[in-house]
Amino acid sequence: MxxxxxxxxxxxxxxxxxxxxxxxxxxxxxxxxxxxxxxxxxxxxxxxxxxxxxxxxxxxxxxxxxxxxxxxxTPADTSGVDDGGGDTGDGTTGGTDADPGFAALGPPTGEPLVIGMVNTEGTPGLDFPEMRTDTDLAVDYLNAHGGMGGRPITIEHCASNGSPETSQACAQELSGKGVEFVLLGLDLFPGYDTFEASGIPVFGALPILPGDYSADALFLTGGNxxxxxxxxxxxxxxxxxxxxxxxxxxxxxxxxxxxxxxxxxxxxxxxxxxxxxxxxxxxxxxxxxxxxxxxxxxxxxxxxxxxxxxxxxxxxxxxxxxxxxxxxxxxxxxxxxxxxxxxxxxxxxxxxxxxxxSTPAADVFGEIIEPAYGDLATASLGVGALGITQVMTLAIVANDIAEAGGAVTGEAIHERLATATDLRNFPNGTPLACGLSATYPSVCSFHFxxxxxxxxxxxxxxxxxxxxxxxxxxx
Structure with missing residues (x-):
């Protein structure tokens, strides 16, 4: 070959x-x-x-x-959702083969963007360190390719052990560090109230428990x-x-x-x-x-x-x-x-x-994981892929904001993701439409x-x- x-x-x-x-x-x-x-x-x-x-x-x-x-x-109203072609929200047009544009970008030079992440680790049966480490792979890639809207990323991690107490402690810790938004890895009991009180937007990889589906958060996949x-x-x-x-x-x-x-x-x-x-x-x-x-x-x-x-x-x-x-x-x-x-x-x-x-986005995904997984990616990749898709999708949203001349902040990214109908998930290119279902208002992805x-x-x-x-x- x-x-x-x-x-x-x-x-x-x-x-x-x-x-x-x-x-x-x-x-x-x-x-x-x-x-x-x-x-x-x-x-x-x-x-x-x-x-x-x-x-x-x-x-x-x-x-x-x-x-x-x-x-x-009554069928859900999907008339405003771009489910094929059109502006992908990353400055390109087309479907799943659209180029997310990261490869052409150099290291970011703007003000650092400090974000937080809560993930469950260290408990037998509830130990997902790859969600953290693979998220870091995406952050490393972005810090060499444009950051988020031109802002280099600093990520603060906090590990929960699968209990409400430790999740709440992480919410308080990250709120105290002044992060601009929070990523949920696999966190069973997110401190939504604490983040809301601090005005910190929350993004999640996937909803886990029933309460997540109506939480004050935006989830990039829909779970079960x-x-x-x-x-x-x-x-x-x-x-x-x-x-x-x-x-x-x-x-x-x-x-x-x-x-x-x-x-x-x-x-x-x-x-x-x-x-x-x-x-x-x-x-x-x-x-x-x-x-x-x-x-x-x-x-x-x-x-x-x-x-x-x-x-x-x-x-x-x-x-x-x-x-x-x-x-x-x-x-x-x-x-x-x-x-x-x-x-x-x-x-x-x-x-x-x-x-x-084989698409440009899939090629970028391969470049992200190459340093850690090499040619063994297929056999080795775990739930950390969810962390990668989360960070890279939010980066596309941030780049879209910057290209339009807006200020890239956690609130701006949240607002754009919550309201836009022309965005797509990385790297599969499936449409994103947060709040499309009134029963599952925190979910943004409804296409497979x-x-x-x-x-x-x-x-x-x-x-x-x-x-x-x-x-x-x-x-």
Whole structure:
């Protein structure tokens, strides 16, 4: 392979690694097959029969009704949101291939911009140092390429241990340091009231607990709620499903994901049945889960397992000769899974993964992580990718403000992100529209690509699902 081809492959791998992390990154830590109580063995009994959907109980509309209201509800007004082409907010036009413009910028020379970050570290099961270290990689890159709107960045870190007390202590510490805004890594109990009292804007990588969705903050990804809604969009508008079978582990993380999924299914009028298994299952256990979930011939299966659970579920379905299609998160579409299962992944869809594309933004992402990860980026990249996308997206907003002649401050960045309809997330280029959903006012991202595995190891974007909006499927 030529150097050029190898480099292009690495860039594509990094883009795929990013997508697989951003979608349900936290679920990988707390839902599929993590270090919870060892319940290895055969599948448990189904927790419920096929449930009639909440509401009027009407069947799901057929697959050709994409874009129509769900069960008489009023679609969200997305008329002002740029979901393809147009000004990206970074001085360029176009879709996901727009150049964010960082590479051409030299070191910033303006007044330093002091920002804060709260992240959870040092507690078993709640230890995410890569969110901090990878955020620092993005800050280092920006300090060599324009900063934020021409201002060099100084970042103050504070670690929580996963308790409300330590999160509050971090909020007080950073408020006392006079930071212009705060980034939330993976912080379970952010000190929103303290930041608000100090007039400090808060940006988050993703909402974790229910209160985050209505907090005084702006989250650049939507967490479980939006990911599960994307699965339902696929179920209704591509598969034409009227019934769905679900497999998941029985732990708090998985149960939260399942609740978000079933709420979206109910809203779409799709009946569902859940089967719960252990955090760690044998091959026989996964076969049992798949067999139970497939009873009654549902139109679609959903697997909420991750990592090794993806492999077990894929192999279990093939061993049983079941042809029912399956949708899961991007974690199951990662290279670590596909390299193991190969064409056992036929019939699987993945939310958050599409056709690999080499873009200027993806190249910048590769440059950011190169110093720490080198060519091992695909295998090594963890939840820290969320930190990178957060910082780089805010930098695009800041550069946009500076280009328009405005003063780049934490408040100005917050105001621009909260109100603009022409911004896009880095590096995927999906539209940002904070407050688009009244039920989830802190969430800014409601669009996902959805990909399908093809023979030979390729994942291709499902036509029409390059950036599907999930707003009308949110419960």
């Amino acid at each position: 030529s150097r050029r081809s190898a480099a292009a492959t690495r860039r594509r791998d990094r883009r795929s690694a990013f997508a697989a992390v951003v979608v349900l990154a936290l679920a990988a830590c707390g839902s599929g097959d993590g270090p919870a109580a060892d319940t290895t063995g055969t599948a448990t009994e189904p927790t419920e029969p096929i449930a009639a959907p909440a509401g009027d109980g009407s069947a799901a509309p057929p697959a050709d009704t994409a874009g129509e209201p769900v069960d008489g509800t 709620a939006t990911t599960m809604a994307a699965m339902v969009a696929l179920a209704r508008d591509h598969v034409g499903a009227s019934t769905v079978g679900i497999i998941s582990a029985d732990n708090p993380g998985a149960n939260g994901s399942e609740a978000a999924l079933t709420g979206a299914l109910d809203k779409a009028g799709i009946a569902h049945r859940s089967v719960k298994g252990g955090d760690n299952e044998t091959d026989a256990g996964f076969q049992g889960l798949i067999r139970e979930a497939n009873e009654g011939d549902p139109d679609l299966l959903v697997s909420l397992y991750s990592d090794a659970g993806c492999i077990g579920a894929m192999r279990g379905r093939v061993s049983l000769g079941i042809a029912t299609p399956v949708v899961s998160t991007a974690i199951c579409g990662s290279a670590e899974v596909i390299d193991v299962v190969g064409d056992d992944a036929l019939g699987w869809y993945f939310v958050g993964v599409g056709t690999d594309l 690509p959805i990909g399908e595995y093809e023979a030979g190891g390729t994942i291709r974007t499902v036509p029409g699902f390059e950036a599907v909006s999930v707003v009308d499927f949110l419960p």
